[in-house]
Amino acid sequence: MLEIKDLIIDFYVKENVVHAVKGIDFTVNDSQTVGIVGESGSGKSVTALSIMGLLPATAKIQGQVNFKNTDLLKLNNDKMRSYRGAKIGYIFQNPLSALNPVFTIANQMVETIILHRNVAKIEARKMAIDLLDKVKIIDPHKRIDDYPHQFSLGMCQRIMIAMTLSMQPDLLIADEPTASLDVTTQKEILELMDELKELYNMAMIFISHDLGVVAERCDYVHVMYLGNIVESGNPRDLFENPKHDYTKKLLNAIPKIYFK
């Protein structure tokens, strides 16, 4: 479904060049979950944003991003827009800042649904309420008229997931979707995502620095370090038998609990 070939991303800031991604390759097959792990600044999010064509103008991208045999990097902005949301959904790290604070949830969801599903406003609202119910927001017909700041972070992430699902994308990119949530909320959100992925039969790119979370749900994992993919494999092999020094270090960095 998605095939990334020799992707190079450089940022030009004034006279300096920052090499964010230094030539990576990977593929995502239909209904597969691919994990990308690595520390902050290793190029995970930049890679994800480049697939969506959402990098700022200072970025220079080379290589190929083939999505269903179309090279997304060659599309102009208008053509790219028809892929965003409709074919590739994106879930952000901080759900509260990803919702526009001055509009209600209803306003933003209805806007999205009308754009992608070609329905009337009343019907779009009904669909939005259904979706909110599906992501387990209590009293969706009341809460839909609330503003983002009236929800907890975990609920905001549920809303973002509902909004992304309303467009029925074939591929879902989740960019550290639970990094800003506490552990119990994290578990709920992850379970919800697994459930919905199964239901909608989507492929997923799951970006995280939490190795446990990745090991649990990914079919294939890539470890990124300083803009390169240093090791790939299925999670069991990778974590039981790390070959690259960096992967070993990552695994050793997981805190262990000792009792005296």
Added chain:
Amino acid sequence: MTYKIWFSIVFILSVLLLGILVPFFGVDPLLMDYSLMGTPQPPSWQHFFGTDELGRDILIRCIYGGRISLLVGFVAVSISITTGVLVGVLAGYIGGSFDEILMRFIDMLMALPTLFLILIIQVMLEPNIINVMVVIGVTSWMGVARIVRAEVLSLKQRDFIVAARSRGITEFKILFKHLLPHSLNPVIVAAMLGMGGAILTESVLSFLGLGVQPPHASWGNMLENSLGYLRDAPWMALIPGVLITLIVLSLNFLGDGLWLLLDPKAKDNHVRN
């Protein structure tokens, strides 16, 4: 701070209401009292603000003048805000060399002495009230454009804008629905301050005889009228002068008050001080 704001609101509203209602009072700002011709009368029970050299009632002329002042301020600011917001949003959002060119153009306009520019234009065109409003409007939008551009620059990288784009929402809608409402707070403040400036400029123009033309009253041309009678009839200068000061001051206070109300950072500072 609050008493200043209440004073401002009351003053502006009374000028506005009197201006709107005065046509229904059945008084004529051009009515001359021939018996008083040539000798301005001091304030009395008959004429609260006195009369001018042609025996016209200064209170009525002041009310009509206030109407003109507020109208000029409102229309001029509407023009400058619309232009400024449009230019600022486009420059900030599109960015790159388009932004660079627009900003250098604004720098150039800001370096021009605006008042002389307005004077030249007014001399070349016919000095009537519509020209005054338009000329003030088109020479004062640069500050607003800069404010809006700065706001848009910082907003356009925010997550919710990128998120809106990731949902395939069109650039036009992102620009005018998602970005613009966030950058309007400083614009409202700038509008208030700009209105004070516009009223002042109108007074200067009318004073120089290039604004509102006699016999129509404006606070500026009433001042000009009074020049010949400064020694004998100081109230002719004093009353419109005080009114100009008060209206500009009120608008500035109101701008400051709105700034405190709308900008959370400003409120923190205010409490701490």
